[in-house]
Amino acid sequence: MACTPSHLTLTAADGYRLASTHYTPAHPCLDARTGRPQFIVIGSATAVPRGFYKRFCEYAASQGLHVVVTDYRGIGDSKTGSLKGFQMDYAHWSTHDLAAAVAYASERGESYLVGHSLGGHAIGQLPDPGLLRAAYVCGGGAGWAGWMPWHERLKVNVMWHVIGPVATRWYGYQPMSKFGLGEDIPLGAYRDWKRWCGFPRYFFDDPAPDARAIAAKFVRVRLPIGAAVSTDDLWAPPASRDAFFSGFTQAPVDRIDLQPRTLGVSGIGHMGYFRKEVGATLWPQMLAWLGQHGLRTQGQSG
DSSP: OOEEEEEEEEEOTTSOEEEEEEEEESSOOBOTTTOOBEEEEEEOOTTOOGGGGHHHHHHHHHTTOEEEEEOOTTSGGGOOSOSTTOOOOTTHIIIIIIHHHHHHHHHHSEEEEEEETHHHHTGGGSSOGGGEEEEEEESOOOOOGGGSOHHHHHHHHHIIIIIHHHHHHHHSEEOGGGGTSSSOEEHHHHHHHHHHTTSTTGGGTOOSHHHHHHHHHGGGOOSOEEEEEETTOSSSOHHHHHHHHTTOTTSOEEEEEEOTTTTTSSOOTTTGGGSHHHHHHHHHHHHHHHHTTTOOOTTTOO
16 A cells, blocks of 8 residues: 555644644655655645545655645534634634644654645745745636636626625525535635635735735745646636736745646646646656655655
């Protein structure tokens, strides 16, 4: 067996308990400089449970890497009871939940982030981004509908301004699952997300004090980042990616445009980066990029 998945509970700084999984490789690769184990932390997308990333986690573990993935609060197995009345800010998924996974990994080895959408937004919000050696982010963008093709822009604006307000008033949270868009989202997280998606550069353009405080933290980020988007990603096309990652003023950002045809698939979209058929070509490229920044895998460690 290439890896052993073990389920554990991580505790966020505010005491919230988070369902998580640690994939332990059968033959771990050690960091060339420190001799410590190497960890990949998965920065999940909004409303996406950790099981979605299982295939990638298994692949990374087969390459000698420990992998940690967490369900954010209110999502998947970290959901406790009804979301109606559940109190949280969107930022909690970054500042508390992903931060708990990064802290767990960093206490045990050298840590790298593989992020998906929100996972890229989270980097600058971590209490200590310096715990990460490097990050590779798929589908990270500003979320503004103006960056999207007109047909997707129309659908997104209907969701934000017509369906969303009615649904949240009726349910007390955003029932994303009823629209086939992932898991349901607590009301506080949904409101922040909707507000920031109203700006071309997401929270970097929001003049509200909470957003300005978040944006100011990004000056601390100095780790190398691979910011990859597929040219058919309607939610985070290259222009959206470029708008958001312009906020990383002190970090070297490698902007990577993925072509589905080059990867041997008909399409990738916003969710396809972690699907097995795409991963057959993309995942080795992701680990190879991280390998330029210290990550060692089975093929490199001999």
